[in-house]
Amino acid sequence: MPAHVLDGNLYATQIKSEVGEEVRHMVEAGVRPGLAAVLVGENPASQTYVRSKVRACEQLGIFSELITPPESSTTEELIAVVEGLNQRDDIDGILVQLPLPANVDSKAVLLAVDPAKDVDGFHPVNVGNLSTQRPGLVPCTPAGCMEILRRANIPIEGQEAVIVGRSDIVGKPLAMLLTNANATVTICHSRTKDLPAVCRRGDILVAAIGRPGFITTEFVKPGATILDVGINHISDPADFERFFKGDEKREKQFAEKGSTIIGDCDPRVVRIAGAVTPVPGGVGKLTIAMLMSNTVKAARLRRGQSLAPAAEAQPAKPKSTKAKNNAE
């Protein structure tokens, strides 16, 4: 039986609706959460991403402001922009759209973001908060992965989770989230020996690699849940044939556009897995929803309010510690 498809669109809609409800309550209480997006230069892909984020804010009643410094901006100028936003009370979240121009020290700019407004969750303070299970802001894509697992009622506690990819924005924070939720986590990377065998241990297998169709059926434990984080464009007809031959919908799309999007998993993994996130329509759909959720969370945390349950799936409490786990 083919794997159950985990519908990212559905979960993203649910999360946005819950966040919108929360925003309404906050506005009634006199607080409108606000997000500032800093978009440097004219990168078309970045412009598209930021536009979607601003649109999502508008839909949910979150105040948004787009700041567009020129491509020629220096590191110091961008730090000054961020510091200005740090000071503003109407801004709860600051998003610096990456990549920044090559001449800019991206790490220095991200480090300037007030951790309390760091809705991307990249600041070392928030990385530390996550790893020590303190309240903080968690990177959006890993947070979205956790939402999918929880909303689909996929068991996490006690399960073997294998993550392929150790980036600071996906692999590592997701490993921490899954550990905090009591999974037994293995992180793999380009130097991992016998990767297929390690992956086959995974009741939950996460592919965050950036290589089209890399995870094939031989990597998959029968019945496993697969979260495919990868977003890759393929335009070579030979690659297309290899992955999508016989898929009429894709063939039509490829004929029209000359390219298609594929994740890090070979589509045939559905024959072995129990549940999979599709690409497109899977993990990627939750990233903006989680950014909205983080903005509301930042607005609450900054005001010393507790986190509302609606937009906050509660992680499993570790049995071995009394520490409150509300780090996500």
Ligand code: NDP
């Ligand atoms: P990075 O390039 O930062 O990291 C890739 C990771 O994959 C590295 O840890 C690397 O290992 C590992 N890797 C590469 N090749 C292999 C291999 N042959 N075997 C095992 N491991 C390998 O990528 P990101 O984490 O930023 O992104 C991963 C994917 O997720 C991309 O496709 C990206 O587009 C997508 N993405 C999707 C998002 C969404 O919203 N859905 C958001 C962010 C990313 P090593 O460390 O040893 O080099």
